[in-house]
Amino acid sequence: MQASYFTINDHPQGTPARELFELHQAELPELADGEVRVRNTWLSVDPYMRGRMSGVTTYIEPFALHAPLEGAAIGEVIQSRDTAFPVGTKVRHMAGWRDLAQLPGNQLEPLPDFKVPEQAYLGVLGMPGMTAWTGLNRIAGMKEGDNVLVSGAAGAVGSLAVQLARAKGGTVVGIAGSREKLDWLESRGIKAVGYKGKDAAELTEALQAACPEGFDVYYENVGGVCLEAALNTLRVGARIAVCGMIARYNEATPSPGPGNLAMILIRRARxxxxxxxxxxxxxxxxxxEVGPQVESGRLDYEETVEDGLERTPDAFLKLFAGANRGKMLVRL
Amino acid sequence: MQASYFTINDHPQGTPARELFELHQAELPELADGEVRVRNTWLSVDPYMRGRMSGVTTYIEPFALHAPLEGAAIGEVIQSRDTAFPVGTKVRHMAGWRDLAQLPGNQLEPLPDFKVPEQAYLGVLGMPGMTAWTGLNRIAGMKEGDNVLVSGAAGAVGSLAVQLARAKGGTVVGIAGSREKLDWLESRGIKAVGYKGKDAAELTEALQAACPEGFDVYYENVGGVCLEAALNTLRVGARIAVCGMIARYNEATPSPGPGNLAMILIRRARxxxxxxxxxxxxxxxxxxEVGPQVESGRLDYEETVEDGLERTPDAFLKLFAGANRGKMLVRL
Structure with missing residues (x-):
């Protein structure tokens, strides 16, 4: 049985070109004892994958050149030599960027059984949802009534962070780019602030207008001008959870950081x-905590879907153009 | 009775000029009930005072123009209408920058009774010592065996931070400027790294050579190039206690921050x-905890002393020229 998968042929500098990604076919070997073959139905593409393409170990091993790329995926077991995963089982695993995955059963997770579409386990009930929840609760220690600022607020993680924060009562402000994203935020009761065309001083003013008392929590997905403006609007004792800094991921040489980092000291912030x-x-x-909110529809989540394995690199590259609302997915 | 005191006549931009400071005399009023008159013997000058001169509220109220400046001081009660502080009591209070202080008894602290010179309560057993201890223990959560990096390591706070850290067993590296400061650090068993003439990449290399495994704790007094290099040498889970960023206090316009702030994310640092x-x-x-270490001489502390009230502004300005080793004091 032939499997198709993507590799990268070089470590990109700056924004990766589409040509970086190569589609290959290979015959899968016979299943070894304990192995399972999965037909992938949904693939995840995520900003953190950019870091794995740089050839250096950051917080995760780099992707090897010319080897199948990896990432979260959902699929169905079509052949099995692990009794824990009979044929027909729906599973999640990390052998994405391919149509057929073959891996040991101990690298699979069965899907939980909430009444949600299966791809929800790549988004709202998967890594992005868990990331939003972890940053707010375990890193920033959000309390009832805290004022919360989220950058990248219409992205896969940010769109969930704003809603989880909103449910706890304080003022929630989301920073996003396009009109469409800002409209979505406002439809969810989130104060929306656009960053496009604004320098740090202008963005600071807009945030102060949206929440004059300032923020107890800043959920950071973007970096750059968003971080600089956020630092100006912290309350004393504020907590910043740094989940990502996507504004910088494609830079070949680092840009200077915010000139107002001393606000960490002035506001006794963390x-x-x-x-x-x-x-x-x-x-x-x-x-x-979050599963029932998704089942009941209380938690809104968006998906941006590309169709077909061959579109996986395009879906990935769109993340850096801000072209997704909510979770970016590939449907096979 | 005439008291002499300093005021500032403007909010300085950049490094304050000596002419900013004006010496005044005024007749003290009669003591009110509950008030105490103190003859100051030692005055403290500290970097944080620069922030109070800027006319904006940072983490502490700004100094008022043309009013007596404030700061920690040690003195002896010479007249009292508070029975808790009879004449002859040695006290600490915040009415510094003057020779005679008159204030309510509830704003005085009697000096503790360790066998140390009284001015130690302005330094090693006063605010700087407490600052070193708090940053290491309560903010950075230093554990036995942690590798610790300290910038401004021969200053009033840094020189105590390195020694308190050293007593807990890991590798301790101190960043300082002059040869004399570096020699002092080495005499205390601290690995000393000079920052002068180094850019961030060169300082990073020097830190990596001094402690190849990287740092669990960074005690930040300086900012600028020290912070940028330190971020490059953090271990996973590192904690940075930001006590000060003296490199920036005299800047009229903010300089860009470190371009590698994403290391906070990569190293999952705080x-x-x-x-x-x-x-x-x-x-x-x-x-x-620290009093007995000072009494016994196990904890070494340095003082740089200027003599006479009229030298107080000069002592203060020397802090920003890196001219002090250990605590900068004025003896009256």
């Missing part, structure tokens, strides 16, 4: 970086 | 600003 994989032991707690 | 006044309830705990 800034902490995290990666969700360190907190995965709390995934059941997250599911228990 | 950076937290603090001011020691928020933690003053723990001063007795600090005294109990």
């Amino acid at each position: 800034m902490e970086g995290f990666i969700v994989f360190d907190h995965w032991a709390h995934y059941p707690q997250f599911l228990e | 950076m937290e600003g603090f001011i020691v006044f928020d933690h003053w309830a723990h001063y007795p705990q600090f005294l109990e």
Whole structure:
């Protein structure tokens, strides 16, 4: 049986070109004992994958050149030599960027059984949802009534962070780019602030207008001008959860950081970086809290879908053009 | 009785000029009930005072123009209408920058009774010592065996931070300027790294050579190139206690921050600003732990002393020229 998969042929500098990605076919070997063959139905593309393309170890091993890329995926078991995963089982695993995955059963997770579409386990009930929940609760220690600022607020993680924060009562402000994204935020009761065309001083003013008392929590997905403006609007004792800094991921040489970092001192604030994989032991707690909100429709989530394995690199590259609303997915 | 005191006549931009400071005399009023008159013997000058000269509220009220400046001071009660502070009592208070202080008894602290020179309560057993201890223990959560990096490591706070850290066993590296400061650090068993003439890449290399495994704790007094290099040398889970960023205090317009702030994310690090006044309830705990170390001579501390009230502004300005080793004091 032939499997198709993507590789990269070089470590990109700056924004990766479409030509970086090569589609290959290979015959799958016979299943070894304990192995399972999965037909993938949904693939995830995520900003953190850019870091894995740079050839250096950051918080996760780099992708090897000319080897199948990896990422979260949902699929169905079509052949099995692991009794825990009979044919027909719906599973999640990390052998994405391909149509057929063959891997040991201990690298699979069966899908939980909430009444939600299966791809929800790549988004709102998967890594992005868990990331939003972890940053707010375990890193920033959000309390009832806290004023919360989220950058990248219409993205896969940000769109969930604003809603989870909103449910706890304080003023929630989301920073986003396009009119469409800002409209979506306002439809969810979130104060929306556009960053496009604004420098740090102008964005600071807009944030102060949206929440004059300032923010107890800043959920950071973007970096750059968003971070600089956010630092100006912190309350004393504020906590910043640093989930990502997508504004910088494609830079070949680093840009200077914010000139107002001393606000950390002036506001006695805390800034902490995290990666969700360190907190995965709390995934059941997250599911228990957020799963029912998704089932009932209280938590709104968006998906941007590309169709067909061959579109996977395009879906990935759109993340950096801000072209997705909510979770970016590939449907096979 | 005539008292002499300093005021400022403007909010300085950049490095304050000596002419900013004006010496005045005024007749003290009669003591009111509950008030005490103190002859100051030692005055403290500290970097944080620069922030109070800017006319804006940072983490502390700004100094008023043309009013007596304030700061920590040690003195002896010479007249009293508060029975808790009879004549002859040695006290600490915040009415510095003057020779005679008159204030309500509830704004005085009697000096603790360790066998140390009285001015130690302005330095190693006063605010700078408490600041070093608080940053390491309460903010950075230093553990036995942690590798610790300290910038401004021969200053009033840094020189104590390196020694307190050294006592807990890991590798301790101090960044400082002059040869004399570096020699002092090495005499105390601290690995000393000079920052002068180095850019961030060169300082990073020097830090990596001094401690190849990287740092669990960074005690930040300086900012600028020190912060940028430190971010490059953090271990996973590192904690940065931001005590000060003296490199920036005299800037009229902010300089860009470090271009590698994403290391906070990559190393899942935490950076937290603090001011020691928020933690003053723990001063007795600090005294109990550090007082005996000072009494016994195990903890070395340096003083740089200027003589005479009229030299107070000069002592203050020397802080920004890096001219002090250890605590900068004025002896009256």
